[in-house]
Amino acid sequence: MSPSLPSGLLGDLDPTSDRAVFRQIADQLREAIDRGRFREGEKLPSEAELVDHYGVSRMTVRNSFSVLQGEGLVHAEHGKGVFVRPRPPVRRLASDRFARRHREQGKSAFIVEANAAGSHPQVDSLEVKEEKASQDVSARLGSVRRVLARRRRYLLDGRPVEFATSYLPLDIARGTQIAEPNPGPGGIYARLEELGHRLDHFEEEICARMPSPAEVKTLHLAAGVPVIHLIRTAFDTEGRPVEVCDTVMAADAYVLSYQLPAT
Amino acid sequence: MSPSLPSGLLGDLDPTSDRAVFRQIADQLREAIDRGRFREGEKLPSEAELVDHYGVSRMTVRNSFSVLQGEGLVHAEHGKGVFVRPRPPVRRLASDRFARRHREQGKSAFIVEANAAGSHPQVDSLEVKEEKASQDVSARLGSVRRVLARRRRYLLDGRPVEFATSYLPLDIARGTQIAEPNPGPGGIYARLEELGHRLDHFEEEICARMPSPAEVKTLHLAAGVPVIHLIRTAFDTEGRPVEVCDTVMAADAYVLSYQLPAT
DNA sequence: CTTGCCCACTCGTCTATACGAGTATGCCTG
DNA sequence: CAGGCATACTCGTATAGACGAGTGGGCAAG
Numbered sequence A, B: 001m002s003p004s005l006p007s008g009l010l011g012d013l014d015p016t017s018d019r020a021v022f023r024q025i026a027d028q029l030r031e032a033i034d035r036g037r038f039r040e041g042e043k044l045p046s047e048a049e050l051v052d053h054y055g056v057s058r059m060t061v062r063n064s065f066s067v068l069q070g071e072g073l074v075h076a077e078h079g080k081g082v083f084v085r086p087r088p089p090v091r092r093l094a095s096d097r098f099a100r101r102h103r104e105q106g107k108s109a110f111i112v113e114a115n116a117a118g119s120h121p122q123v124d125s126l127e128v129k130e131e132k133a134s135q136d137v138s139a140r141l142g143s144v145r146r147v148l149a150r151r152r153r154y155l156l157d158g159r160p161v162e163f164a165t166s167y168l169p170l171d172i173a174r175g176t177q178i179a180e181p182n183p184g185p186g187g188i189y190a191r192l193e194e195l196g197h198r199l200d201h202f203e204e205e206i207c208a209r210m211p212s213p214a215e216v217k218t219l220h221l222a223a224g225v226p227v228i229h230l231i232r233t234a235f236d237t238e239g240r241p242v243e244v245c246d247t248v249m250a251a252d253a254y255v256l257s258y259q260l261p262a263t
Numbered sequence C: 001c002t003t004g005c006c007c008a009c010t011c012g013t014c015t016a017t018a019c020g021a022g023t024a025t026g027c028c029t030g
Numbered sequence D: 001c002a003g004g005c006a007t008a009c010t011c012g013t014a015t016a017g018a019c020g021a022g023t024g025g026g027c028a029a030g
Helices: A023-032 A048-056 A058-070 A108-117 A135-142 A187-194 A212-217 B022-032 B047-054 B058-069 B107-116 B135-141 B187-194 B213-220
Strands: A074-077 A080-085 A092-093 A121-132 A144-158 A159-167 A197-211 A227-236 A239-248 A254-261 B074-077 B081-085 B092-095 B121-134 B146-156 B160-169 B201-210 B227-236 B241-250 B254-261
Touching: A023 A048, A023 A058, A023 A092, A048 A058, A058 B058, A080 A187, A092 B227, A108 A121, A108 A144, A135 A144, A135 A239, A159 A212, A187 A197, A187 A227, A187 A239, A197 B227, A227 A254, A239 B092, B022 B047, B022 B187, B022 B241, B047 B058, B058 B074, B058 B160, B135 B146, B135 B160, B135 B227, B135 B241, B160 B213, B187 B201, B187 B241, B213 B241, B227 B254
Parallel strands: A092 A254, B092 B254
Antiparallel strands: A074 A080, A121 A144, A144 A159, A159 A239, A197 A227, A197 B254, A227 A239, A254 B201, B074 B081, B121 B146, B146 B160, B160 B241, B201 B227, B227 B241
């Protein structure tokens, strides 16, 4: 037998309303969450309890949950229950994150920054290989046919948060330390400058969308979590694009920050 | 009787697979869309047709559609069918969009830019009033209690794409043209500079998330479309924050672009 | 005490059915 | 010919039931 819900926690349905029953239920749950009646990580009433409380069928209750899942408010765990989705700590990316002064240390910016924030950083899925440039990458790098691709995935406290691929023209990267799995202190930007490509500026393009199934898998994304897609192009002082970095980030793990001159 | 589907358009189910039937159906539809077998705006097979084709119940087919809706790939229209969601034309926001040289004309940047792109721009829901500052806005403006709020919604070709609110300290804005519905040529930034607050730089914070029900309504968002939440703070040459602009954009209508110095 | 099993509870998947409501089309009537 | 209605098709909502599978606690056997 399902124990009945604490009275007052959730209201009743309005049979005179035009609003669909499953939406009314979703509304009540959403409001209860917003008001803090259910805290982050806390378990919502089970499907059976809500079926009893509202006197509706189970599919109707599930329909309500699927609305909230689509909004990224809750997530279901098989065998356990439906929980209020906790807001994970976010990583703030400042627009000066590629400044030279941040490039002195031996470790990558990601590692240094994560340590400072008290989290446990990790990089995996390293792949470095030459391949055919996609149409988009080719256009951005100035009609290059083949490129060196550096793929890696970033994790914070075991959770994957970002998947990035850098593309570099072969005439710049081939045979250098950039083509090695470990590009050395200061990362590939430091190597590029040593190779005579002094960096002048970056261009970043940002869009947000729902993830593809592959991205859901790679980033372990919950339902209702969008991704931020960022494409950065690095230009040297001669105006030549020397790297394109394609990054897909779990949107709930990031806040991007930019500083713009008013010029 | 439902006409049967063109053979070869969609495959069969794999009963030996662990993958749930509704996921297999979603996979096949997604692949067909990706391969261009269904074009943008084109109608997918109706629920009844898929029921016949796969020999499953209608709820299973609907479940597949709801997966694709959550991914933002398709949208359903009551009484008509399920359609491949067209990618709307995107609005590119460049990081120099607030440069003084773009501030000369009589019309707002939004209008000018949209006209240049050949679309029909519109601004509505104008509201200008004094109100209590939220905690966040107060913190960003430097512990201000009350602010002037300027709310407006932007539309392109009749479609709402952005909802923005500017907050300004009362000691700056009260009694000036900034407090009028029409702030005059060059917008409020031009007025701020005339008032002696020469702008030095902007700070923008960006995150992406699923929209709240209110945002779905205001921006007429389809299922599976995230929003980009952008908060811009404008600083004058004395380092004082003179405006905070809180913007929520339909993510499928925007690409943001930034240029960063390599310093 | 520890191990292992069973059971109760949870969500996941799927079927079958019913009715409602929006849309488009074609036919029939005036 | 024009207007309106009937109808068939679309998706939306809701019910009732069945079985499967993951989880965790309690109980019984070793």
